[in-house]
Amino acid sequence: MGANEKTPPAPRRRRAAATTAPDAIVPGKLYSEAEWSLFTKKDRRTWAGVRARGELPYLKVGASVRYRGEDLLKYLEQARAS
Numbered sequence: 001m002g003a004n005e006k007t008p009p010a011p012r013r014r015r016a017a018a019t020t021a022p023d024a025i026v027p028g029k030l031y032s033e034a035e036w037s038l039f040t041k042k043d044r045r046t047w048a049g050v051r052a053r054g055e056l057p058y059l060k061v062g063a064s065v066r067y068r069g070e071d072l073l074k075y076l077e078q079a080r081a082s
Contacts, residue, residue: 027070030059036067 050056059066
């Protein structure tokens with residue numbers, strides 16, 4: 001390449017989505033939307049609706065959604081009770 005030619009930027013690599021569900025939900029741990037969806041066997045869009053209704057607290061880490069383990073356990077208990 002000549003002095004005035006620039007090398008193209010390297011392609012951005014995306015992190016692979018979770019491929020296995022966690023065995024159990026642990027308080028104090030953050031879970032990705034993909035992990036939670038696999039654990040509950042429900043589509044991500046289901047959880048987007050739950051978030052939009054304010055039924056499940058969540059965190060945004062950059063562009064990704066994360067759930068606290070203790071919030072997930074509380075949600076599961078409430079869902080079981082109703």
